[in-house]
Amino acid sequence: MNKKMRLLAVPTLALGALALSGGPAMAHGEDSWSSQATLNTMNNSGTTGQAMVDVHGTEAVVTVNVSGAAETFMDGPFPHAQHIHIAAQGTCPGPEADTDGDGVVNTTEGHPFYGHIGTSLTTEGDSSPDSALAVERFPGGSAYTYERTLELSPETAASLKDGSAVVVVHGVDPTKMPAAAAEKMSDLDPSLPAAATLPAACGTLVGSQMAAMPEGGADTGVETASDNGVAGTAVAGAGVLALAGAAMVALRRRARA
Numbered sequence: 001m002n003k004k005m006r007l008l009a010v011p012t013l014a015l016g017a018l019a020l021s022g023g024p025a026m027a028h029g030e031d032s033w034s035s036q037a038t039l040n041t042m043n044n045s046g047t048t049g050q051a052m053v054d055v056h057g058t059e060a061v062v063t064v065n066v067s068g069a070a071e072t073f074m075d076g077p078f079p080h081a082q083h084i085h086i087a088a089q090g091t092c093p094g095p096e097a098d099t100d101g102d103g104v105v106n107t108t109e110g111h112p113f114y115g116h117i118g119t120s121l122t123t124e125g126d127s128s129p130d131s132a133l134a135v136e137r138f139p140g141g142s143a144y145t146y147e148r149t150l151e152l153s154p155e156t157a158a159s160l161k162d163g164s165a166v167v168v169v170h171g172v173d174p175t176k177m178p179a180a181a182a183e184k185m186s187d188l189d190p191s192l193p194a195a196a197t198l199p200a201a202c203g204t205l206v207g208s209q210m211a212a213m214p215e216g217g218a219d220t221g222v223e224t225a226s227d228n229g230v231a232g233t234a235v236a237g238a239g240v241l242a243l244a245g246a247a248m249v250a251l252r253r254r255a256r257a
């Protein structure tokens with residue numbers, strides 16, 4: 001992260017500090033850790049993958065690798081909405097979650113297991129739950145690698161910490177669905193076919209404190225591919241922490257005044 005971007009980050013950090021001010025939850029802003037998920041196939045999609053979330057203070061570098069996903073949709077790449085779902089059981093539903101008996105577990109039927117959306121893993125712009133189905137800002141096609149640095153909401157950070165954060169990739173080839181289910185419209189958006197939002201892969205993010213990792217440790221290779229990348233991330237993280245500290249001091253002064 002360059003100097004200008006760090007400066008731009010200040011107002012956001014200050015807002016975050018305001019939201020958390022006065023409680024022990026402040027400690028969230030000072031942690032660095034990593035969480036990983038293996039994404040397993042749901043709904044006979046054949047989609048699998050891995051996800052990693054590297055947290056540095058209130059920022060996270062999110063990496064998602066997906067293969068075996070639905071390839072095309074109306075002559076374009078099949079868009080794959082992907083989210084970090086939070087604050088439920090932190091699990092991926094099995095076939096028994098199909099409460100309406102149509103042969104697939106749709107997104108809503110999965111909510112009791114993986115929860116509602118905490119973060120939308122969009123390629124650009126807003127990453128809040130408001131962008132849940134911003135299909136033009138999600139990766140697409142049968143295989144992709146996604147990487148983005150995001151501002152973590154306190155809610156998503158809390159779920160990452162307590163083990164209830166789950167990555168869900170959506171969008172299934174309709175030919176892999178039972179015919180009756182494939183003819184339905186989406187439970188999330190009646191203007192989209194059910195296939196567009198059906199969960200395709202799911203995995204619980206399991207955390208590990210980075211400090212506890214062995215030297216050159218068990219990371220998945222994304223970081224080890226570039227020593228410069230590792231150094232850059234560490235420096236940026238330190239800068240953000242320093243700014244967060246400054247924001248806290250400023251808030252305390254304001255509170256006393």
Ligand SMILES: [Cu+2]
Pocket residue numbers: 081082083084085117168169170
């Ligand atoms: Cu989702």
